[in-house]
Amino acid sequence: xxxxxxxxxxxxxxxxxxxxxxxxxxxxxxxxxxxxxxxxxxxxxxxxxxxxxxxxxxxxxxxxxxxxxxxxxxxxxxxxxxxxxxxxxxxxxxxxxxxxxxxxxxxxxxxxxxxxxxxxxxxxxxxxxxxxxxxxxxxxxxxxxxxxxxxxxxxxxxxxxxxxxxx
DNA sequence: CCCTGATTCGC
DNA sequence: GCGAATCAGG
Numbered sequence: 001x002x003x004x005x006x007x008x009x010x011x012x013x014x015x016x017x018x019x020x021x022x023x024x025x026x027x028x029x030x031x032x033x034x035x036x037x038x039x040x041x042x043x044x045x046x047x048x049x050x051x052x053x054x055x056x057x058x059x060x061x062x063x064x065x066x067x068x069x070x071x072x073x074x075x076x077x078x079x080x081x082x083x084x085x086x087x088x089x090x091x092x093x094x095x096x097x098x099x100x101x102x103x104x105x106x107x108x109x110x111x112x113x114x115x116x117x118x119x120x121x122x123x124x125x126x127x128x129x130x131x132x133x134x135x136x137x138x139x140x141x142x143x144x145x146x147x148x149x150x151x152x153x154x155x156x157x158x159x160x161x162x163x164x165x166x167x
Numbered sequence: 168c169c170c171t172g173a174t175t176c177g178c
Numbered sequence: 179g180c181g182a183a184t185c186a187g188g
Contacts, residue, residue, distance in 0.1 A: 003179085020171065035181050037172060042179065046173075174185075 001030040003039060011036065015045055110136030120146035 001007075007028055014024045021040070022033035040046055109124060115134050122135040122145060137146035 022170085032181070033171090034183080037174095038179090038181050041173075169188105171188075172186095175183085177182095178180080 001028075001035075008039070008043070011039060012043070012045065015040055108136040109133035122146070 003011075010028060011024060014027055015036075019027070020033075021036040025031045025033040025036045028036070110119065110133060112134070115121060115136065118139055120135040120137045120139045124133050124135055125131045135146060139145055
């Protein structure tokens with residue numbers, strides 16, 4: 001592929017329009033983005049207004065709730081307010097399919113009606129099922145989690161996944 | 168690792 | 179002049 005006047009004009013146009021070098025290369029065809037960038041430099045066109053990608057940032061993927069209890073927040077019911085946690089690595093967190101595996105043997109299960117402010121508010125079981133309850137253990141700290149779930153909540157996500165996968 | 172543009176340098 | 183290889187930055 002050689003740089004005909006026609007192709008150079010199209011290059012100028014697309015570059016000015018803010019297309020990336022790879023996009024222009026795809027548009028022109030039979031050429032790499034390196035060739036485009038090289039040509040742009042030789043033409044003295046480098047440096048330009050904001051690129052398309054920077055002007056229109058990619059749409060962000062919706063994030064999973066950072067906290068299991070946050071999925072069950074109910075306005076007006078303070079017992080269901082998620083506990084405050086330091087902003088640690090508590091990100092993607094517990095997938096629904098592994099959540100039932102987290103249940104400790106000693107956990108007291110309570111319904112929403114019996115959930116109290118001072119209780120651990122860790123969700124147990126599949127939220128859609130009849131068996132769905134909260135851990136009702138008395139929390140041992142301001143985190144409002146029982147020791148077991150506080151431990152899980154404070155684990156780095158990577159460790160947590162390993163543990164839950166093993167369990 | 169994906170992408171971006173910038174630069175170098177053998178052809 | 180050309181563009182692959184490479185680099186640095188996001």
